[in-house]
Amino acid sequence: MTSAYPPSKVLIVDDNVANIGMMADALSAEYDILVAKSAQEGLTQALHAQPDLILLDVVMPVTDGFALCRQLKSCEQTHKIPVIFVSALDTVKQQAKGFELGAVDYITKPVQIPILRARVQTHTRLYRQTVQLEALAATDPLTNLANRRKFEEAMSQEIERNQRENHALSLLIIDIDKFKDYNDRYGHGRGDDCLVAVARILSACARRGTDLVSRVGGEEFGIILSDTDADGAQSIAQAIRARLAAANIRHADSEHGYLTLSIGIATVDFAALAGGRPDSRMLVDCADNALYTAKNEGRNGVTLNHWP
Numbered sequence: 001m002t003s004a005y006p007p008s009k010v011l012i013v014d015d016n017v018a019n020i021g022m023m024a025d026a027l028s029a030e031y032d033i034l035v036a037k038s039a040q041e042g043l044t045q046a047l048h049a050q051p052d053l054i055l056l057d058v059v060m061p062v063t064d065g066f067a068l069c070r071q072l073k074s075c076e077q078t079h080k081i082p083v084i085f086v087s088a089l090d091t092v093k094q095q096a097k098g099f100e101l102g103a104v105d106y107i108t109k110p111v112q113i114p115i116l117r118a119r120v121q122t123h124t125r126l127y128r129q130t131v132q133l134e135a136l137a138a139t140d141p142l143t144n145l146a147n148r149r150k151f152e153e154a155m156s157q158e159i160e161r162n163q164r165e166n167h168a169l170s171l172l173i174i175d176i177d178k179f180k181d182y183n184d185r186y187g188h189g190r191g192d193d194c195l196v197a198v199a200r201i202l203s204a205c206a207r208r209g210t211d212l213v214s215r216v217g218g219e220e221f222g223i224i225l226s227d228t229d230a231d232g233a234q235s236i237a238q239a240i241r242a243r244l245a246a247a248n249i250r251h252a253d254s255e256h257g258y259l260t261l262s263i264g265i266a267t268v269d270f271a272a273l274a275g276g277r278p279d280s281r282m283l284v285d286c287a288d289n290a291l292y293t294a295k296n297e298g299r300n301g302v303t304l305n306h307w308p
């Protein structure tokens with residue numbers, strides 16, 4: 001049977017090589033198997049390989065499985081990965097402790113292969129669905145960009161991170177000029193095509209791993225530029241304008257004859273900031289005011305505001 005997805009990755013952490021071999025044999029036909037013979041090695045593998053499930057022995061020398069589970073659940077990069085304890089400790093108290101630490105299941109040794117397979121299948125499927133739903137909930141379906149909800153979440157995170165690292169943070173709010181007129185003249189289907197075209201241009205101009213391009217409203221987009229000062233933000237904004245001009249999307253109601261956009265930039269330099277830090281709303285307002293100025297000055301332009 002073929003599947004539409006690559007196999008899930010299962011990490012087996014056990015100090016006993018025979019246990020690892022037995023579980024790996026039972027699962028290797030359907031899963032990519034990773035192994036670790038100690039808790040330390042398990043943590044490294046979990047961080048590095050990002051498995052979709054961890055089968056975790058409890059009794060191990062130095063650091064036991066309970067302690068490793070606690071570490072995994074308190075770490076940003078690993079806390080979502082489901083953990084199943086696999087242990088000869090079969091008392092209700094021990095199993096309850098496993099669940100309290102955030103495990104999704106508990107399998108007792110000696111391991112019964114059909115039970116192991118069934119539980120691994122259940123939890124890898126659930127995890128895949130959760131990851132897919134989270135991605136869906138953060139995406140704008142038309143443009144495939146991040147949606148407003150993801151944008152707001154990322155703004156708060158980036159403000160915190162750039163303040164901590166003493167960097168400058170810039171935010172671009174971008175609005176397509178006379179988009180209502182475009183829709184009225186050419187219809188909403190062509191209007192949607194325009195939004196997709198603009199989304200592609202934005203993504204092409206802000207392509208670092210930390211850049212976040214999002215559709216925040218109808219014809220309004222936001223770009224979060226971490227570790228970017230006013231000059232860096234200006235040059236990206238001008239690159240966006242130039243690319244859209246080069247795309248030459250006909251717009252008969254525009255004074256230019258083609259589709260244009262206006263951009264408001266807010267920049268906060270945390271290294272030079274004397275007062276309190278802005279929250280997400282304050283920076284968006286600051287960029288919105290710059291956008292308003294750009295619109296008033298005849299559109300197809302870029303305006304920058306320093307915060308505060």
Ligand SMILES: [Mg+2]
Pocket residue numbers: 014015016057058059060
């Ligand atoms: Mg053991």
